[in-house]
Amino acid sequence: MTDSGSGTDTVSAPTADLAYAWSALGGDPALLAHVSLVPRRGALRARLPVRELARACVGACALAAAELGARRAGLAEVPGVRLDDGAIATAFVSERHLLVDGRAPVNFAPLSRFWRTRDGWVRTHANYPHHRARLLATLGVTEEDPDAVGAALAERSSRETEEAVYAAGGLAVALRTPEEWAAHEQAAAVARRPLVEREQLDTARARALSHLDVSHLDVSPLLPAAGVRVLDLTRVIAGPVATRTLALLGADVLRVDAPRLPELPDQHADTGFGKRSAALDLVADRRAFEELLAAADVVVTGYRPGALDRFGLSARELAERRPGVVVAHLSAWGSYGPWGGRRGFDSLVQTATGIAALEACEDRPGALPAQALDHGTGYLLAAAVLRALAERTEHGYGRCVRLSLARTAQWLTNGIQHGPKGHLAYDGPDAWLAERDSALGRLRYALSPVAFTGGPGDWARPPGVWGADPARWGDGGLDSVR
Known part of the structure; x- marks a missing residue:
């Protein structure tokens, strides 16, 4: 069991990186004072400042959650956020820690290398x-x-x-070196964009988020996203990590997949905590999908740019049919430039952007100690949704946020500095792992690193079987939250 640390091991948060991420999200810089950090030596060890990236992304997400929770609950002060390198390092390789009835998952196929x-x-x-x-x-x-x-x-x-x-x-x-990538037209297009792209979608007054009753916080956690309905149209890691985090924070998350594109079972199990999963054909089942959209507060998409436009699922078209909706778009390379329409995954973005060359070992390309672009961008995407909801409570209107793995990679290689290593050692993940039964079997899994005073420590439900849930919302919703 890893020592969880004490007050003497807690330091101020790494303000430069966290402040940059928080500013990109439009957050109030005064709230950064509510964040503390437990640094640990050996967590996410790499040549590049991966640990610092992870801290900033998780910290921004936890602070956005604490801010929204305080606003909805009418708290006088935003709850304190606590970052622990051990929890963060464990969660950033959650797919490696998953066990299903004692069986380890298969994360990469033989031809993925x-x-x-x-x-x-x-x-x-x-x-x-x-x-x-x-x-x-x-x-x-x-x-x-x-x-x-x-x-x-x-x-x-x-x-x-x-x-x-x-x-x-x-x-x-x-494989490209950092210099070769910097000379690429796509790299130039990525560098011109902000870390988090944010825009107002419409001028319609959005449905207000209900007040949260915190009189029973001694027995129940503060759930900033309680009653928020999230339509999850994502796959693989980054998008599902974002919606998994929103589910932790109380959102009703329904993941919808095309029946002809089944997910990898272990991947779905790792990122499926707190959610329900339905299979729906956007052509044959269009009426059912429109009924889901009509009651959704957030739509998160993770397919390559333009892939869903033929179904009328661009941000503007979604806002026309669901005024006030928050739309969150995730892509590998960005939705612009010569590679804007290309498919991509974390490992490929590491290879193109020079990360694999920087992390090379002897004469072979290397890799980060985690799929940190996926996980980091996932937490930033969740943070962007939470901040959009917070802004919506104050100003109304629908909003769109966009992030890309390539832009996160640009930040990692060009904007982050190594931070405090700490006195405590990260000597294993045990303190941040849990077990529970599920429809898939007995699961061992990594807990979420998103932690704030009074917040949830685990998901309300384990993952279920892919596509086994009905394509409808639960009984809750914003109108039922008081």
Whole structure:
């Protein structure tokens, strides 16, 4: 069991990085004084300041939650936020800590890895069957044989492979140095954007968030998102981490997936805490989806930019049909520039932006100690939603927020400094792991690092079976919260 620390181990929060994230969210800088930190040596060890990135993202999310909770509950003061490197480091690799009936998950398929090419390296992503099939077809390989894939890639250049696989609808990215990425047109487009893009969507007065009764806080946690209905249209890690966090904070989160694109079971289990999951065809089941949208307060999307527009799910179209809605968009590369419409994942963004080159070991590309772009952006996305809800309570109007993994990577490589290491050591995750039964079996899982005085310590419900829930909202909602 890791020592949870004491008052003498608590220091002021790393203000430069947290203040930057909090400013990007439009937060009041005076509230930063409510944040404290327990630093731990050895947490998220890397050449790049990954621990500092994680602290800032989780801290901004916890502060946004505390602020919204205080506003809704009528508290005289925003509750204190406590960041612990141990909790953060454990949560940032939550997918590695998950056990289902004692079985460890499979996080990467055999063909999702670095490969040598004729002139360097390329990273592929083939966890999903359709991406794997497109990769193999591009390379002219008929079977899932790593030796055959390696031989085919050894005859190609990295950039040629990148373009050919993407053209076929697959995923492969050439390894670039930070300097090579900085010279890329997409990098320039990313650098011109703020960490968190925020805009007002409409001029309609939004439904007000109800007052939260805190007279019973001795037995029940303060849930800032209680009664907020979140329509979750995300996949993989970053988006689901954001909606998993909103569920922790009391939101009614309904994840909706297309029946033809089933999620990876272990991935869904790790990010499915607190949520319900339904399968819905946006063409055949359009009426059911519109009924969900008509009662939603927040819509979170994590598909590549433009992929949902043909269904009328752009931010503006959503606001026209649901005035006052908060729309949160997540993408890999941003929704602009030459790569704006491309698919992407954390490992690929690390490869393209120079992170894998900076973390290289001997003559092989490296990786961050966690999928930190996914997790960090996920907590920032949740924070952006919470801040949008807080602003909506004061000014009304629908809002849209946009984040990208590439912009978070740009911040990590160009804007963050190494911070305090602390006297305590991170000697394992045990203090921040829990177990519970579920429809999937007995689960061991990482607890959320989002912590503030009076807030929740765990999710109200474990993850369920993918797509097994009805496509409707629960009995709660803002109108029922008093």
